[in-house]
Amino acid sequence: MAPRGAQGGPLGRWLLIALAIVVIDQASKWWIVHHYAYDQVRVITSFFNITRHHNKGAAFSILAGESGWQRWFFVGLAAAAVGFITWLLLKHGSQKMFGWALTLILGGAVGNVIDRLIHGYVVDFLQFHWDFLRGIWWQGNFPTFNIADSAITLGAILLILDELRRVRSSR
Numbered sequence: 001m002a003p004r005g006a007q008g009g010p011l012g013r014w015l016l017i018a019l020a021i022v023v024i025d026q027a028s029k030w031w032i033v034h035h036y037a038y039d040q041v042r043v044i045t046s047f048f049n050i051t052r053h054h055n056k057g058a059a060f061s062i063l064a065g066e067s068g069w070q071r072w073f074f075v076g077l078a079a080a081a082v083g084f085i086t087w088l089l090l091k092h093g094s095q096k097m098f099g100w101a102l103t104l105i106l107g108g109a110v111g112n113v114i115d116r117l118i119h120g121y122v123v124d125f126l127q128f129h130w131d132f133l134r135g136i137w138w139q140g141n142f143p144t145f146n147i148a149d150s151a152i153t154l155g156a157i158l159l160i161l162d163e164l165r166r167v168r169s170s171r
Contacts, residue, residue, distance in 0.1 A: 011086075014103045021107025025147040026114060029123040034098025038123070048128055053144045054121040071116050078113040082106060097162040104155030111148030122146065 036042075036052035043049050058074060085106045093099050115122040124144040133140040 010087050010099065011090050014089045014093055014106075015086075017103045018107035018110065020150050021104065022114070024112045025108070025111035025151070028125070028147050029111075029115065032123055032125045041127070045166040047130055048126075050125055051127045051144060052125075053124045054119070055124050055144075058118070059143075059149070065092045068120075071120055075113055075116050078109045078116075082111050082113075085109075095162075097158055097165070101155045101158035101162055104158065106155075108148035108150070108152035108155065111146075111151070115148075122148075124149070126150075 032050070032052050036050070038052055038054065041051040052136050056068075057070060085102045089099060089102055089106075112122045124146050126146060127141060127144045129139065129141040131140050131144060137143065
């Protein structure tokens with residue numbers, strides 16, 4: 001018997017959504033790379049800029065200053081995550097919030113790993129800044145991020161909400 005995903009079931013739909021996230025993420029990064037010089041900033045609003053940054057590390061530039069081994073570490077970690085998430089979607093793809101959460105994380109992880117494979121770093125370009133962040137981050141700038149990071153973050157939030165909902169309904 002073929003897995004439901006092979007017949008266009010839940011797995012197939014989730015993978016198509018993840019692919020759409022990857023395409024949007026990569027298209028946005030392609031545009032930034034071809035229209036912005038490194039560190040160029042375009043002010044959009046009083047709290048939002050478009051800029052081009054490169055992140056050799058993980059979230060918040062963790063391990064960015066290392067000698068280069070982190071690139072392959074993050075590629076391997078993402079490959080393992082892609083396999084595990086695909087398996088979870090195959091087994092639990094009928095659970096909508098759980099499926100959305102995993103799909104967002106999957107699409108974001110693949111989008112960022114493509115950057116690591118092509119460039120050796122992740123292209124970031126969305127920059128928010130507020131005065132109240134000055135005590136936390138340099139000049140009040142929240143760390144620059146991209147569409148893939150946004151998808152991963154939203155997916156993580158949905159995972160937490162799904163688990164809270166699951167715990168609440170089991171009481």
